[in-house]
Amino acid sequence: xxxxxxxxxxxxxxxxxxxxxxxxxxxxxxxxxxxxxxxxxxxxxxxxxxxxxxxxxxxxxxxxxxxxxxxxxxxxxxxxxxxxxxxxxxxxxxxxxxxxxxxxxxxxxxxxxxxxxxxxxxxxxxxxxxxxxxxxxxxxxxxxxxxxxxxxxxxxxxxxxxxxxxxxxxxxxxxxxxxxxxxxxxxxxxxxxxxxxxxxxxxxxxxxxxxxxxxxxxxxxxxxxxxxxxxxxxxxxxxxxxxxxxxxxxxxxxxxxxxxxxxxxxxxxxxxxxxxxxxxxxxxxxxxxxxxxxxxxxxxxxxxxxxxxxxxxxxx
Numbered sequence: 001x002x003x004x005x006x007x008x009x010x011x012x013x014x015x016x017x018x019x020x021x022x023x024x025x026x027x028x029x030x031x032x033x034x035x036x037x038x039x040x041x042x043x044x045x046x047x048x049x050x051x052x053x054x055x056x057x058x059x060x061x062x063x064x065x066x067x068x069x070x071x072x073x074x075x076x077x078x079x080x081x082x083x084x085x086x087x088x089x090x091x092x093x094x095x096x097x098x099x100x101x102x103x104x105x106x107x108x109x110x111x112x113x114x115x116x117x118x119x120x121x122x123x124x125x126x127x128x129x130x131x132x133x134x135x136x137x138x139x140x141x142x143x144x145x146x147x148x149x150x151x152x153x154x155x156x157x158x159x160x161x162x163x164x165x166x167x168x169x170x171x172x173x174x175x176x177x178x179x180x181x182x183x184x185x186x187x188x189x190x191x192x193x194x195x196x197x198x199x200x201x202x203x204x205x206x207x208x209x210x211x212x213x214x215x216x217x218x219x220x221x222x223x224x225x226x227x228x229x230x231x232x233x234x235x236x237x238x239x240x241x242x243x244x245x246x247x248x249x250x251x252x253x254x255x256x257x258x259x260x261x262x263x264x265x266x267x268x269x270x271x272x273x274x275x276x277x278x279x280x281x282x283x284x285x286x287x288x289x290x291x292x293x294x295x296x297x298x299x300x301x302x303x304x305x306x307x308x309x310x311x312x313x314x315x316x
Contacts (some may be wrong), residue, residue, distance in 0.1 A: 061087035061257035062299060065138040065246065066125050068116065069147050069194065072171065075099045075113045076197035079210050082128065082136070084298045087257035090264045092218075093297055095132075095272040096211040098203040102283035103127035111283050121243065133291055134298065138246040144191060146242040151187035153233050154221040157213055159185050165196050185213070204284060208273055215271040227262035230255065272297050 062085060069079040080097040099113040105127050112131065116124035121141045129136050142150060165178040176192045185193060194210040234251055238244070261268060275290040 055256055055260060057087035057257035057260055059088050059299075061085065061254060063137045063254065064134060064298070065140060066121075066128050066136050068121055068124060068139065068141045069191075070141055071144055071147070071191060071195045072169075073117075074171075074197065075111075075203070076206065077195050078113055078116065079194050079207070080112055080116075080124065080128065081210065081214065082132065085254075085257065085261060086299045087261055089299065090261050090266070090268075091270060092261060092268055093270045093272055094211060094214060094218075095274065095294070095298075096207040096214070097128060097131070097274065098207040098284045100203045100282065100284050101128075101131050101274075101276075102279060102281075102285045103131040105130060109281065109283065131286060132294060134294070138250070139244060140246060141243040143241055146237065146240040147191055148187040149240040150237055150242075151190055151217065153236065154217050156184055156186045157190065157217040157220060159183055159193065159213060159216075161193075163200075165193065165198075167196060167198055190217070204274070204276075211271050211273060215269050218269040219267045222262055222268055224263075227259040230259050230262060270297070 064082060064084045067081045067083055071077045071079075076099070078099050080099060080101075082095045082097065084093045084095075086093060097112055099111065101112040102109060103112055103115060105115055105123065110127075112124060112127050115127035119126075121139045125136045125139050159182070161178055161180050161183050163180050165176055167176040169176070174192075176196065178189065178193065183189070190213060194206070194213065196206065199205045199209070234255070238246075238248070238251075272294065274284075274286060276284050276286040279285050
């Protein structure tokens, strides 16, 4: 019995010692936490408040598109314009091309209009690329309806008509009567001006008129709130009768850059007027020095290489 009592007492003693060690350890840890100096708070940057104004696009967002107005099946019924988004400089540049601009595709010389007429928008893109010497990322082909939709987004523009523009269209029966002087052009009148076939100075002058009108249309109608509606504008145009290879995926990649440019306090659009001369075939050949200047105006540090056969044909 004595041995049994000794074992029981020893068990109780060990249990009490272990319990005291555990409780003591817990109390010691709590005491250290309560008496230790507090660590300084770590400032975690809050990115939730970043605004779209703080977004800055890069040169990767600088893209070029060829816009084509196909109003009628005649040369003066079509207009061609290169539009360059220079997003990292918060601007865009537009360059209208005469429909009879000289181009080479697969060793054949022809006008931009003829390449378009025979091969559609993709062939026009290739012809314009070879004529100007730069990469064209997208195209958008507009008919009368989709052109009206696009112009109506901006509104209209005042135009100093140099002389009476009078034309009776034998194919459509449409009458054009626009008197000399300052006239406000809505989308319908604007289309009639840029497709007017009887300008005294021909296609080169028609292209310049087109550039001036579109440049003014953009610069005079983009206000502080324009960029807030670009999503809606894109949806309106893309769901019209416009034909384009600019997809919803492309828009998602470019939309912030487009909004960034549109929200500029300065004039967004800059007009580049072509220079050149007509060759013996009646096609408008872009001036070599002018083409070099396009590289700077479009922020291309060097002109893109074009087809080797194109360069050889041009020398001939």
